[in-house]
Amino acid sequence: MGALVPVRSSIRISWERSEASRVDVDRPSPSYVDRVDRESTLSRAARPVIDALTSELHNEPVCIILTDSKGTVLDRRGGDPALLRRLDSVDLAPGFRYAESDVGTNGIGTALEVGGPILVDGAEHYTGPLRMFSCAGALITHPVTGGLLGVVDITTHANNSNSLLLSFAKLAARRIQQLVVEEANALDHALLSDYYAACRHSGGSVLALGDEVFMMNSHAQQRFDAIDQAALIDRTRDARGGTKPEVFLADLPSGLVARLAYHPTFVGDTLAGGVIQIKEQRTAVRSVTSARTPSIPGAAEASAVWRHVTQEVLDACSRGEWLVAEGEPGVGKLTLLRAAHDHVSPNRRLVVLDPTETATADELLSEAYEELDSGADLIIRHAHLLTSEVLDGLAALLQNVRDGAQAREPWVALTVLADRSEISDQLSIQLLRYFPRTVAVPPLRYHLEDVPALVRSLLTKAGVTDLTFSTMAMNQLMRLPWAGNVTHLRSVLAAVARRRRSGLVELEDLPPECLATTRRQLTAIEALERDAIVEALSAHRGDKPAAAIALGMSRATIYRKIRDYGIVT
Template identity: 70%
Template sequence: MPTDLPVRNTIRMSWQRSQDSLVDADQPAPSYFAGIDYDTTLTRAARPVIDALSSELTNEPVCIILTDAKGVVLDRRGGDRTLIRRLDSVDLAPGFRYAESEVGTNGIGTALEVGGPILVLGEEHYTGVLRGFACAGAPIAHPVTGGLLGVLDITTQAKNSNAVLLSFAKLAARRIQERIVEEANALDQALLSDYYAVCRHTGGSVIALGDEVFMINSHAQQHFDSTDQAALIDRTRDARGGTKPVTFIADLPSGTIARLAYNPTFLGDTLAGGVIQIKEQRSGTRTTSEGRVPALPGLAGTSALWRHTIHEVLDASGRAEWLVAEGEAGVGKLSLLRSVRDYTSPNGRLAVLDAAEPVPTEDFLSHAGAELESGADLIIARAHLLNGEAIEGLTMLLQSARDGSIGRDPWVALTMLTGQTGGSEQLGTQLLHFFPRTVEVPPLRHHLEDIPALVRQLLGRAGITGVTMSPAATNQLMRLPWAGNVTHLRRVLTEVARRRRSGVIELADLPAECRATTRRHLTRMEALERDAVVGALAAHHGDKTAAAAALGMSRATIYRKIRDYGIVT
């Protein structure tokens, strides 16, 4: 343990956090992470800076270390052989995480905790084996967004410590931030160049998107109303960060079906963003009948996009036109098909077979044949999971149904995951030609205005009565991306209802995952950290100082976590 000699308050507070985190005072145990991305905005900007600095410190017993925002070492340069051996002995090497919560007070983890540069001298380290070192850490923030990217740390043996170490670290961190701006400007210029070229060449609707850039040309603004523009902008999230060209279809609230062709822009090997060309596949000619979509049992939602989707399936079902309902997992493809078929053919029999069920292919085909023979309509759920033998057998059955040799003229539909229709050559060449129409069932994030109605329906369907959702809680649910769509929302509501069986569900009753609005995918470690912050804030009634103390972090750190995770307090 550190001594009781007079120390700086910053160090003493760090010791307390280390102790609260149960850090081993004798031997650090940093976690190791494999598969780290070494080609990021931070590493690209830092590489030449570290190259230059290490050349200046040639033959000096000094090591330059770069970490990410979690304290994971990304790069380590310089240092004599003795220093490198000693650093290896304490796992201060690429891939290891030198967070304060794992190894105690140190120049990397403590700089992250306090949110500023710090020099930690030998005896100021919390763990015994680190007291032979002196380290100066300077945080690196994104110069545009302000988000924390990592730490530039300079480490030497304690006997060689010098106050100039911190000056070197701060200078290098500042130079890295300047290079981030330079790269951002170059990337933005490359994206802008492609955007203007496409606008001039096509004369049509174009969108450009990068990390910090979003542009929509005047043609798109004039051609699409504000509701359709919002839907287009939301749809582009699915393309952001893509490194390969991709084309996808968007059903717009006006009834227009738009084709979006995304092409990435690179500066060298670095992705600058992408340009999206928008073309109408079918003009928005919403009919009066589409505007009066009937209320269907089992479905909830009145948004223009959802009504348009229902109308598409109603139209196909009314014509006995076979179709594919395509969409992400959990969007309600099967529920939509069931509900529409029950409405258009209330006296008919509907059979549903799930390709994911672990039954022999022979039994699956026998069951499908028997249902068609009996005159039932048929839905094959998760048809993208059909194997080659099942596809071949089902193709023969459907051909017989088309020829009228088995049963009456049935209605048949498939559900499939978006992007999976071309995953099997047999699926595309043998089976799908029976289905002239594909209807895309939109993800929940594309019609968030339907969430209040969905909440009421899902609670009622689960038999949860006497519970209502407060406006604040409802508004928060409508801000979330819902990666698991309606299935995800149902799970959340079920979890909430287990804890509150009557009265009003308030914002504080929502689970931790619903109290944060970040749209990026969180690692398991980040999700646990987010939940811990939300839990501490709830336990201390929103008192950030008390919550930070309970978590063993500084007030500056908890404010940063709240901002980074988009936690609503």
């Protein structure tokens, strides 16, 4: 009878902890985390190290795994197809938590428990299916604060185990720690530089915000009291993490309206944070007539952003000032212009001309001339699509109007796309010079708090008055990016109304596209896959393993897809 192989004390104690946690010895059951931060400081610093290590071990059946401080897998790289299939079979994949209390003794969870690097060879794993692997885990700590950031783990087949695995893991951890400090220094320096530059050039109130940094200059501290400062800080949450410049408004408790202009700071492709310059907006003096709420979708309970743009259009319309409304497709440019005109000049006729609906350039120009000559007001929709011939003719026509050819000067407005690449030089030179003001109509994702009021307004307009949305369903609508803006929302409501014309709309009644919150544009194939996963989850009452079997996916794959598409389960 062979002698029993002695077990290291660290492994024996780990088995005792695993037994006390009631870990299943026959099958690992790691918990799954719906959302993991793949753009954290750790992830960014680790990426080039893992890239290099993967290249070094390119021909080896070795997988490099990065986890956060709780053992949740953030990244998994390398490995041959056979190794990857085996890892998927035990859910050692992004999004799954390999804490020792979940899956027993392993290179990730045990390294976290003992607070140091460890190599766990095949038979040393507590759970049977994990014994086909050997894994070496090394802790990644913050070189300055000493805080635990995560674990880098190198896993291979048990029969390929080598003591060098742990050396590679420890070396990778040290490289990542060095990059954490380098990146933090570079990001903080860049943000501080932009902050000081904004303070010098603006002479006004300036804020700066990063992952670990928040600064407010003395001008802002003196100009705004503590309550207004708290409101400003709260409003900056809209900008945090933003990668593009944007402008938004904040209604402050004191009654002031602040205009916040956010500009991001980058180091290479990495966002360091952003600087916000604050200016106080002059409150418009409104007449009794303009104080009435116009019949614009969502205006009755509008956000500060929508109220502001509405008032800008009303002010221009009431003064007869020619106007350009620019914005993404579907934001409601035409609806806003029409509503403002009906509010200010309800007895005047308004005509809308659209180059996409007019057969020829001559017909469009002829119709524009006749309508303006008759005394009608005019909106030219999709002005960015006008041909050179039409632009020449319209420029001459508008010059005649300006010269006093009509007894009463009509009101004229244009709608154009916000994308400046779509605006030709000829349009800018020949036509836009007649329009002293441009109003930017914001995309729906910038004022999602208006979604409930818009839903009620759009349903009422469609004649669907007996349909209401549950709190969960409405909250889900308010999480979506709405790539097609209000037009997109209208089409979703139409789809809901086709299936249910009265009663309460629950979360499961929403179309599949509404049960995913990813903000990137999906390809047609990805959209079909997303819908198939949503439908499978619905058919199996949210049972992810059952849905995976029905779709022919592994459990790890369906969890990854659910996370990538932002599917609500």
